[in-house]
Amino acid sequence: MKKVGLEEIAKQLGVSKTTVSLVLNNKAKENRISDEIMKKVKKLAEELNYTPNHFARGLRKGTTNTVGLIIGDISNPFFSRIARYIEDEAAKEDYHVIVASSDEKKEKTEQLIHILLDKKVDGLIITPNYQNSEIVLWLKKQEVPFVLVDRYFPKIKTNYVGVDNGAGISSAITHLYEQGYEKIALITYHPLMSNIKERINGFREALKKNNLRLHNQYIQEVSYTSTEDDVKLAIDQLLALTNPPRAILFATNKIGLYGMEHLNARNVRIPQDISVISFDDDPAFRLSYPPVTVIEQPLKEIATDAARLLLEQMKTKKIKYEEIVKPVNLIIRKS
Amino acid sequence: MKKVGLEEIAKQLGVSKTTVSLVLNNKAKENRISDEIMKKVKKLAEELNYTPNHFARGLRKGTTNTVGLIIGDISNPFFSRIARYIEDEAAKEDYHVIVASSDEKKEKTEQLIHILLDKKVDGLIITPNYQNSEIVLWLKKQEVPFVLVDRYFPKIKTNYVGVDNGAGISSAITHLYEQGYEKIALITYHPLMSNIKERINGFREALKKNNLRLHNQYIQEVSYTSTEDDVKLAIDQLLALTNPPRAILFATNKIGLYGMEHLNARNVRIPQDISVISFDDDPAFRLSYPPVTVIEQPLKEIATDAARLLLEQMKTKKIKYEEIVKPVNLIIRKS
């Protein structure tokens, strides 16, 4: 029971491979294949369960109906949910998605891009690392259709879908201020990537706007590679200040999760002792004690927009760059 | 700057494509290509950054150094972590992984299997749906190398990697019993898949072993498609019993998460009013109030074993079926 090819169908019907191919690619009309033969071919192809050989087709056509998706880490719900929504959207147009994790590393991202291009994905969706500007420029030069998600490079014109990070932080701070909190700290990654930069800038600006004082030690930076330890340290340092903050903002879900865990371990009462808001909703924030107020990103819309933008690029072959910024949503819980 | 092929290298060195191909496939020795030429070819290939055309190679060889992974839902940490570990293990042997979500649906699983096989993945790792026995038999007949993970079909001999579900439940019940709990309930999916079946059977047996009475209403079944609502309902029903349970076991992380959320919403004090243990560790269980005691599956080992088993199959071409059952680990927290 080995695979049937065009040849098999052609032989059984006494026509040429060409005819069969034309019919099955819906080019019968424009090539004046008779209706009669068309129907026969379609019927037999169906019966024999014909599916075109992916390689032969790829080799000849150079396209694959596949898009590559490179994200930071598939085991982070933020990324995995985006991946899921992109898959769904792509499937609507009969595209498949190959997902790969970069671990937020420059080299791994570059390597994955090359691997995926070798596999002849027709386009890419990428959450780039801050060091990936070279390869992004290279992609532009190669005219590979691609869309950046979550982060972008202000100096490079690209397709991009992300959120209004500044407004998100601002709404959180306004919310805290309205609740009477004035001493607000931020635990964040280093401001290397655009999304983080915007969050930190948003933090400074929002404090200013509300006439709140920015204490130097209230911004704590942690690293990607030792996030958990750094977050613990950052919290301990904030708590040990002679003038400790009354509220903490976490810049991402991962920081927020480690942060909550450590605050609980330190028996800090939330929100009585310290109030907490995290960027990114995460399933665990609903369950935690107390449920955490979050700045939620509209993941489904981000993913859908990114997919649509990419598919449009690939189809029209027109190169144009669009930047889509989505609003975020403050979900007020108990923290 | 278009891609270099064998031809280009051959031309530049004044040798044939064949020679270049043989060298780059490490078949120089057995084909008596001189060391001199071998080195030249390798050097130039490196310089020109040659990578073989994936399609041409696939078309000719019929293999792709790619494995397909079909899981329930990539956005569930249980699956996404498995996916991640499988990727890592496969990468060690230069294999790539294509991941796809079945949504635990029969048709989608079958469709994905066909799509992945069309793309000529060299093997498959699958968490099958309970209705997938046909396609599993078909895969066997086609002699496609594959490994089942998390669930299997007792009546079909296959490669399988999973955990000792019965022992996991048993250890949880023993733990509860030692803490003085006697009225223990279970919220689970329908016993359609092997893992769930084993958990339910494990529940009954462990109760018997500890001489605990099994109340009929203490086993509540929920469905895959309306898990959240069903869990809420199940909990409400358990709470409303004239003789309500003192402890609840959740059969999976998803059930456990919804369960905890609802217990908190109902202001049930944990563990004072009701003690809780869930199968599967989940990041949220560490953060929740209180942190949830869980039966943890050794995800990394499961994934690694599955990958190794598959790679071994693909290499040796020998058909043999191995069933690997891993021990689970009770992580005692505060619930």
Place this chain on the structure above:
DNA sequence: ATATGTAGCTAAAAAGATTTAGCTTTATAA
């Protein structure tokens, strides 16, 4: 009667690698 057009189909090339079968050339044996 010849040219032009068109309907309906097909032969053959092309894509880029792998692999088979075999061709030179030189060394060794008879």
Place this chain on the structure above:
DNA sequence: TTATAAAGCTAAATCTTTTTAGCTACATAT
């Protein structure tokens, strides 16, 4: 000296599909 073997390489087939260029047969126009 001639036959045999071995070393070192290559031409051509092959994988399956898409696509180009064009063939055949019949109808219509000149």
